[in-house]
Amino acid sequence: MRPYIKIIDNIFKESVEYRLNHILSFIVIALPLIIIYFLWNTIFYGKNLVGGYDKPAIVTYYILAILLQDFVYPGVNYEISRDIREGTLSNYLIKPINYMGVQFSIKTGASIPYSIVAIVITLIFVFFMRSTIVFQINIFLLLLFLLSVILAFILAFLISYSFSLLFFWLERTNSIELLLNAVLPLSMGMILPLSFFPHSLEILLDFLPFKYLLNFPIDIYLAHLKIERVIQGMGIQVIWIIIFFILSLWLWKKGTKKYQAYGG
Amino acid sequence: MSIIKVEKLTKIYKSHISKPGVLSTIKSIIKPNYVTVKALKEISFSVTKGEMVAYVGPNGAGKTTTSKILSGILYPTSGRVSVMGYIPWKRENNYLSQITFIMGQKTQLWWDIAPMETFLLNKSIYKISESDFEKTLDELTTLLDVKDLVHIPVRKLSLGERMKMELISSLLHKPKVLFLDEPTIGLDLLSQEAIRKFILEYNKSYNATIILTSHYIKDIEIADRIILLYRGEIIFDGNKEEILERFIKKRLVTVTFNTMPEIAKIPYNIISREGQTIEVEIEHKEISKFISFVFKSFDVKDVKNQDMNLEDAIKEGFKNASLY
Amino acid sequence: MRYIYLWFSFFKISFSKEVEYRMDFLLQCLGYFLWFLFTIIFFKIIYSHVSSIGGWNFYQTLYLIGINQIIIYIYQGLFLRNFSNFSLLVRKGELDHLLLKPIDLQFISTLRNIDIRAFFLLPFPIILIFYSTSHLQLNLSFSSYFLLLFLIFLGLLLRYIIGFFIVIFAIWMGNVSSLSALQNEFLKYAGYPASIYKGASAIIFTYIIPIVLIANLPAGVILGKLKNPAEMVIYTILFTLIVFFLVRIFFYKAIKYYSSASS
Ligand SMILES: Nc1ncnc2c1ncn2[C@@H]1O[C@H](COP(=O)(O)OP(=O)(O)OP(=O)(O)O)[C@@H](O)[C@H]1O
Numbered sequence: 001m002r003p004y005i006k007i008i009d010n011i012f013k014e015s016v017e018y019r020l021n022h023i024l025s026f027i028v029i030a031l032p033l034i035i036i037y038f039l040w041n042t043i044f045y046g047k048n049l050v051g052g053y054d055k056p057a058i059v060t061y062y063i064l065a066i067l068l069q070d071f072v073y074p075g076v077n078y079e080i081s082r083d084i085r086e087g088t089l090s091n092y093l094i095k096p097i098n099y100m101g102v103q104f105s106i107k108t109g110a111s112i113p114y115s116i117v118a119i120v121i122t123l124i125f126v127f128f129m130r131s132t133i134v135f136q137i138n139i140f141l142l143l144l145f146l147l148s149v150i151l152a153f154i155l156a157f158l159i160s161y162s163f164s165l166l167f168f169w170l171e172r173t174n175s176i177e178l179l180l181n182a183v184l185p186l187s188m189g190m191i192l193p194l195s196f197f198p199h200s201l202e203i204l205l206d207f208l209p210f211k212y213l214l215n216f217p218i219d220i221y222l223a224h225l226k227i228e229r230v231i232q233g234m235g236i237q238v239i240w241i242i243i244f245f246i247l248s249l250w251l252w253k254k255g256t257k258k259y260q261a262y263g264g
Numbered sequence: 265m266s267i268i269k270v271e272k273l274t275k276i277y278k279s280h281i282s283k284p285g286v287l288s289t290i291k292s293i294i295k296p297n298y299v300t301v302k303a304l305k306e307i308s309f310s311v312t313k314g315e316m317v318a319y320v321g322p323n324g325a326g327k328t329t330t331s332k333i334l335s336g337i338l339y340p341t342s343g344r345v346s347v348m349g350y351i352p353w354k355r356e357n358n359y360l361s362q363i364t365f366i367m368g369q370k371t372q373l374w375w376d377i378a379p380m381e382t383f384l385l386n387k388s389i390y391k392i393s394e395s396d397f398e399k400t401l402d403e404l405t406t407l408l409d410v411k412d413l414v415h416i417p418v419r420k421l422s423l424g425e426r427m428k429m430e431l432i433s434s435l436l437h438k439p440k441v442l443f444l445d446e447p448t449i450g451l452d453l454l455s456q457e458a459i460r461k462f463i464l465e466y467n468k469s470y471n472a473t474i475i476l477t478s479h480y481i482k483d484i485e486i487a488d489r490i491i492l493l494y495r496g497e498i499i500f501d502g503n504k505e506e507i508l509e510r511f512i513k514k515r516l517v518t519v520t521f522n523t524m525p526e527i528a529k530i531p532y533n534i535i536s537r538e539g540q541t542i543e544v545e546i547e548h549k550e551i552s553k554f555i556s557f558v559f560k561s562f563d564v565k566d567v568k569n570q571d572m573n574l575e576d577a578i579k580e581g582f583k584n585a586s587l588y
Numbered sequence: 589m590r591y592i593y594l595w596f597s598f599f600k601i602s603f604s605k606e607v608e609y610r611m612d613f614l615l616q617c618l619g620y621f622l623w624f625l626f627t628i629i630f631f632k633i634i635y636s637h638v639s640s641i642g643g644w645n646f647y648q649t650l651y652l653i654g655i656n657q658i659i660i661y662i663y664q665g666l667f668l669r670n671f672s673n674f675s676l677l678v679r680k681g682e683l684d685h686l687l688l689k690p691i692d693l694q695f696i697s698t699l700r701n702i703d704i705r706a707f708f709l710l711p712f713p714i715i716l717i718f719y720s721t722s723h724l725q726l727n728l729s730f731s732s733y734f735l736l737l738f739l740i741f742l743g744l745l746l747r748y749i750i751g752f753f754i755v756i757f758a759i760w761m762g763n764v765s766s767l768s769a770l771q772n773e774f775l776k777y778a779g780y781p782a783s784i785y786k787g788a789s790a791i792i793f794t795y796i797i798p799i800v801l802i803a804n805l806p807a808g809v810i811l812g813k814l815k816n817p818a819e820m821v822i823y824t825i826l827f828t829l830i831v832f833f834l835v836r837i838f839f840y841k842a843i844k845y846y847s848s849a850s851s
């Protein structure tokens with residue numbers, strides 16, 4: 001365990017070298033929050049319910065969606081693609097350390113400064129918008145929410161890790177990136193809560209992993225789900241985690257055989 | 265006792281003839297379209313414990329490929345390799361804990377933070393105890409004279425300083441087998457010297473086995489043994505004396521006479537003449553015959569055998585190989 | 589004149605690079621199309637629940653989205669790549685190569701990479717605009733099309749300045765991974781109707797962080813959504829010119845800072 005913790009520490013130290021960067025990410029998080037708030041404020045003008053959500057629920061939905069996005073969006077991991085393409089993967093291969101563990105630590109480490117910024121913004125936001133936000137005081141639900149976010153984080157990591165391992169075979173990054181970017185934003189519930197979609201589409205999304213990255217945890221927080229649905233959903237999260245875990249082990253085994261260790 | 269055994273090792277690189285694009289990528293998965301490069305062609309050699317081997321060859325000979333296979337980074341196409349009894353590409357933790365691979369052109373150091381952080385990371389990766397770590401670190405930083413630099417972000421270090429840090433971070437776990445791929449590339453003469461000395465020192469004091477790849481003759485000279493690789497084939501394997509014997513066919517002999525004889529009486533290839541002194545180029549095996557001949561026939565003051573030059577021998581070796 | 593010639597050679601290089609990767613080319617085009625599509629889907633679904641957002645009906649919003657998307661595509665085609673590469677340029681020291689060239693630095697560093705695939709997508713927002721125009725029963729004179737083009741150009745210029753301004757941070761901060769994210773944020777939200785902002789926020793997003801001026805100005809003028817269009821157009825022209833020169837000065841200061849810091 002120790003080396004992985006040290007990696008988290010190093011990543012954190014590295015990001016402290018560039019603290020000003022976090023000021024920018026402050027804007028990146030806060031700007032959409034503000035704009036989306038205004039948009040929905042206007043949409044709700046003279047209405048109580050839109051798509052089954054009331055205004056506080058929708059505002060809270062987007063706040064959480066934007067804050068969680070960075071943790072649970074399984075985009076292409078450029079670090080991995082670079083390691084494979086430029087041969088820096090060799091640095092890890094010659095050491096008694098697990099690459100998946102290394103990448104997980106890096107992801108975790110990189111999330112720390114972001115979390116700090118995100119929490120600060122949330123506090124500011126919550127302070128100004130007390131009246132239009134859902135405060136969940138049910139500790140049990142909060143714990144379930146937290147658990148599902150952690151599962152979503154792990155699932156997102158594994159999806160992104162598996163897709164990134166495809167660079168053992170593919171030369172250029174953009175096809176995978178495109179595939180992910182085409183599927184994810186809508187199916188995760190980043191653009192709209194999934195209950196806005198036609199019912200048949202919603203059912204399809206129940207079986208795919210994407211919904212469980214974002215829409216599902218938030219719905220837990222908003223108390224939109226019955227307890228059976230929560231447990232069922234977490235079960236699906238775990239199943240997808242196992243699937244992607246096995247997939248990534250397999251891809252790693254095949255991929256390292258193919259690895260060309262460029263350079264030198 | 266040989267610690268590294270390589271038998272009929274072959275590595276064939278396959279590269280796509282890459283018509284770029286996803287469609288052709290998909291096509292080429294179904295119907296592969298490859299060019300192959302034979303980087304290693306059934307090479308065999310073995311290395312005994314504590315030996316320092318210089319692994320020498322022109323660009324593209326397959327040196328890095330060999331080191332990468334031996335350190336477990338690459339899978340070979342065929343052949344058998346065993347290092348300390350392990351098969352490298354299985355990458356067992358026990359094996360990886362006893363080796364290191366240093367590439368002069370790549371860094372494992374974290375770019376934006378101090379080298380010390382990388383050292384600490386390696387400390388926990390290799391499970392080095394606190395006291396061992398302190399002791400080794402102190403030793404290595406003293407030897408390389410970089411004690412004051414370990415807390416400065418890597419990006420602010422010079423190339424030579426960075427290489428020294430690279431060495432330290434790769435040696436903290438006191439590996440028994442070292443693969444060094446051009447560790448002195450791009451360094452100034454003094455840094456090269458320092459690193460050379462250091463490698464030799466490490467080799468002696470830990471009885472470590474080292475395979476050293478370099479294009480610099482001075483690096484090659486410190487090795488006990490030289491393996492010449494040419495286009496994936498070993499064309500020579502032996503020590504310095506042997507390489508000279510083998511490849512330096514002709515040598516220059518300088519003869520100084522007390523009384524100058526008639527040149528025509530010397531049936532050898534005379535290169536130059538200056539006063540009482542001549543230079544003669546002679547086949548290796550004829551030297552003793554030549555010397556006894558001049559001493560018998562003329563009044564000779566002095567005979568000098570010109571030093572054989574390792575660099576020339578290696579160049580000659582490659583030239584010979586290129587003829588086949 | 590030399591600069592126009594130079595720009596054409598940038599264009600030629602970019603073009604021949606793209607043609608080599610035909611399949612990737614199509615995929616990338618598709619990628620650029622996605623956000624456009626997502627935005628339309630988003631509003632389509634919203635409008636199935638409400639009939640108006642701040643006084644904008646569905647087709648008016650589509651019109652706005654179309655205008656914004658035209659600006660986005662031209663912006664992506666001409667500038668975005670240069671801006672996204674900028675922090676790399678600084679970090680890897682490639683800026684040094686550009687500093688050596690006897691050409692205006694702002695010109696070469698912001699116009700070098702042209703992304704022609706974005707231009708190939710331009711027909712889509714244009715179709716969207718004609719589609720919504722037909723539903724809106726707009727009768728536009730020739731001169732109002734001319735005005736529209738001018739305002740789109742103005743929005744584009746403004747967008748360039750905002751993008752460039754963001755990039756200059758890169759030089760000061762070294763590692764700016766949030767940079768491209770920030771770029772995108774500005775692109776995304778410019779296509780929302782301006783009427784969602786009220787009171788202080790309206791002033792901020794119109795006059796200080798002028799997201800509203802980029803696409804809402806052209807669309808608003810044509811659709812008659814603005815209270816005082818003439819004043820806003822004049823304000824935008826002045827704002828754009830002044831900030832353009834300020835940013836240019838700022839840029840050269842940053843470069844000076846960069847070249848004295850890295851050695
Ligand atoms: N990943 C790869 N894919 C395809 N061919 C490769 C790959 N890596 C190396 N080669 C080829 O294999 C041959 C041996 O390469 P290698 O890197 O082992 O040479 P080297 O002896 O280390 O040369 P140098 O002195 O230039 O470092 C070269 O012809 C090279 O082009």
Ligand SMILES: [Mg+2]
Pocket residue numbers: 264327328329445
């Ligand atoms: Mg090499």
